[in-house]
Amino acid sequence: MASGKVLLTDGRAKSALAAARALARRGLAVHVASETRLALTFWSLAPVARHVLPSSRNNPRGFVEAIVALHRREKFNAIIPVSDYDIAALLTQEHIWCAEGLPMALPDRKNFEAARDKSRMMKCSMRAGVPCPETWFPEDNSIESIQRSAKYPLLIKPNISDGARGITLVERAEDLVPTYERIVERWGPSHLQEWIPEGGDQLKADVVVGPNGQILVNFVCKKIRYFPVKGGSSTLIVSILDEKIREGVAKLVAEMGWFGFADFDFIVDPRDGVAKLMECNPRFPESLAVNIFAGADFPWAMFQLASTGRADLAPDYIDGRFARFLVGDVMWFLNSNKRWSATPSFFKFFGKDLTYYVEKLNDPGPVACYFIEALLTIVSPRRMAYRFGRGFNRRSSSSNN
Numbered sequence: 001m002a003s004g005k006v007l008l009t010d011g012r013a014k015s016a017l018a019a020a021r022a023l024a025r026r027g028l029a030v031h032v033a034s035e036t037r038l039a040l041t042f043w044s045l046a047p048v049a050r051h052v053l054p055s056s057r058n059n060p061r062g063f064v065e066a067i068v069a070l071h072r073r074e075k076f077n078a079i080i081p082v083s084d085y086d087i088a089a090l091l092t093q094e095h096i097w098c099a100e101g102l103p104m105a106l107p108d109r110k111n112f113e114a115a116r117d118k119s120r121m122m123k124c125s126m127r128a129g130v131p132c133p134e135t136w137f138p139e140d141n142s143i144e145s146i147q148r149s150a151k152y153p154l155l156i157k158p159n160i161s162d163g164a165r166g167i168t169l170v171e172r173a174e175d176l177v178p179t180y181e182r183i184v185e186r187w188g189p190s191h192l193q194e195w196i197p198e199g200g201d202q203l204k205a206d207v208v209v210g211p212n213g214q215i216l217v218n219f220v221c222k223k224i225r226y227f228p229v230k231g232g233s234s235t236l237i238v239s240i241l242d243e244k245i246r247e248g249v250a251k252l253v254a255e256m257g258w259f260g261f262a263d264f265d266f267i268v269d270p271r272d273g274v275a276k277l278m279e280c281n282p283r284f285p286e287s288l289a290v291n292i293f294a295g296a297d298f299p300w301a302m303f304q305l306a307s308t309g310r311a312d313l314a315p316d317y318i319d320g321r322f323a324r325f326l327v328g329d330v331m332w333f334l335n336s337n338k339r340w341s342a343t344p345s346f347f348k349f350f351g352k353d354l355t356y357y358v359e360k361l362n363d364p365g366p367v368a369c370y371f372i373e374a375l376l377t378i379v380s381p382r383r384m385a386y387r388f389g390r391g392f393n394r395r396s397s398s399s400n401n
Helices: 014-025 060-074 084-092 094-100 109-116 118-128 143-149 173-187 243-256 288-293 298-308 326-335 365-378 381-387
Strands: 005-008 029-034 049-052 078-080 154-158 168-170 190-194 202-209 215-227 233-240 260-269 274-281 322-324 354-356 393-395
Touching (some): 005 060, 014 029, 014 298, 029 060, 049 060, 060 084, 060 094, 078 298, 084 094, 084 109, 109 243, 118 190, 143 173, 173 190, 202 233, 202 243, 202 298, 215 288, 215 298, 233 288, 233 326, 243 260, 288 298, 288 322, 288 354
Parallel strands (some): 005 029, 322 354
Antiparallel strands (some): 154 168, 154 190, 202 215
């Protein structure tokens, strides 16, 4: 058992909940912060204290100043920012906390911004020799020249977005320029990428890199089910041992000059069977529960890095461990035409190889929080627009009129 005090941010995230439970099991006194009390981790039994702070997205300076004030009072052994907005706020407001010596394990700001930028990440992938979809960059060639030479259908992808928001499928050359201009106006700089047909596995690879570039934890998992059913957030996921993906991740983090935690998304192209990099998320994934359950304890590694500057090399994880988000899996069941033939069965609710993202019999509070938040979302047009604005859109000549 360990001792010490740790602060996790973004208590709304499923990843914060998984991290809080894991670190509490280690014996740490877990504090959690969020911009709202309606946060999954606030309702869990794992934290010993809960703190409402300004939004890192809407008020980054206020967020950082609140973190500093909280640390002065609590003297944390480690602070682990959970969302990329939290990390971005801390990196862009470093002048506020640098003299305080906050115990964090953050990447270099330039490296973080490059990892978060999907366009720059594709260029990094090409330099590292890691397969990725064919990609066109309007900053290198005009959109008109790309329109003439690109293969269709293709995707317009904002360089920085979350939840696949703004990603738009264009099926015909004549629709590209006007659609691209609208996407850029709404979402900012964007790039173009070939459309990978459905049918290939969706994989995630997570890594923690130490200060000398040593890979401390390197983990791969596969999405089994997700919602929306044609591609979305995972509702059932399984750990897998895939050395080729892990080798690719090692090349990527070396090319990036990375430090700390990073999450990579891959899709297997059904046309050639090659796993291709889609993006990097420099933050804990929502599926973090499967990492921890399989033995890849990323929160503990990040606590060690933040508190001491070094971390133990983790033992290899267990293949074939599942994690499930039951509420999302119910939505998958109601909308999938494979509901009765799924493997593993939707009706497998228990097993030594199965854990849950949120639902725990001995920690029921987060489930209650989730349903209250869902009810509030249903009655709020603004919340509904954000929640269901995920996923890519289709654009054709008829939808441009």
